[in-house]
Amino acid sequence: MTLSKSKNIPANRSGFEITSSGVSHTGNVRERNEDSILLLEEEKLWLVADGMGGHQAGDFASKTITRNLELFKQQKSLEDSILLIEENLLNSNAIIRSKSSKMGKNATIGSTVVCAYIWQNYLFTFWAGDSRIYRFRKRKLDRLTDDHSYVEELVRMGKIAPQDAESHPAANVVLKAVGIDDELCLDFDYVEIEDNDIFVICSDGLYKDLEVSNMSSLINDNKNDMAVLTQSLLSHSLDAGGTDNTSIITIKANRR
16 A cells, blocks of 8 residues: 555645445345444544454454454544554454464455545545445446455456356455455555545445446435435345345535
8 A cells, every 4th residue: 555646635625524324234144244334424434344254253353443443533644544544454454363373274264344534625445355435426326446356357357247247156255355364455545525425335245236226326316314325225235135244334525
C-alpha cells in the first residue's frame, strides 16, 4: 500500500454531512454468521469483514479485525490516520496468524476486509479479498474495488465471462485475506466525493444473490434514508436466496 497518491490532496475543502447504516445477517442457509461489521460514523470509518475457517475460526478472524479498529480515533493528519488504520489491520493479521499456528499446520483462518475512511472530500478504501465497496452516483452504480479471487483472475484472463463468475465452482476461493499469509498486502485507493454520493460496503453474500441492476434500482428508490436502504438491500438479498452470510453498510454524503 502506498500513500503517495494522497500527498496532493488539498488540506482545506468544504466537508460533507455523512449518514450511515449497517446490518449483518446469517442468511437463509448458513448456521453461523462469520461476518463482522464496524460503523464509527464520528471517526468517519466503516468496515466489513467476512471470516473463513469454520468451527468459530471465521468468527474469530472477522471479530479480531473489528475489535482492533473499534477504538480508532481520527488523527490530526491524513497520513497519520491512514497509517493507524494500516497498523491495526497488520496487527489483526498477526493475531489471526498466531491463532492459526496453534490450531495446526492444516488450519486456515482468515477474513476478507473492506474498509472505508472519509477525510475531507475524499473516501479512502483498504481491502483484501472479495468483500466490496460500490458507489452510486447519478443513477449509476460502480464497483470501486477489485476482488482478490480466483474467478476474478479468470475473468481478467478472459477465460470466463463476468456474468459466469458467481456461478463458477471456485467462486468462493479468495487469493488474499487478513490472516492467510504472514505478510498482509492491502490494496489501497481513494475517490473524491460528490454531493449525494451513496457508498455500499458489503460482503459477498449481497452480490452473490442480488444482481447489480437490482441493487442499483433499490438504491435509487431508497436514496434518502440509509437505514431503509440497508434493510431493503438485505430483505431483497434474502428473498433472492440468502445463500451466505450478508453484511451491508450504506453511507451517504450530502454537502454541508
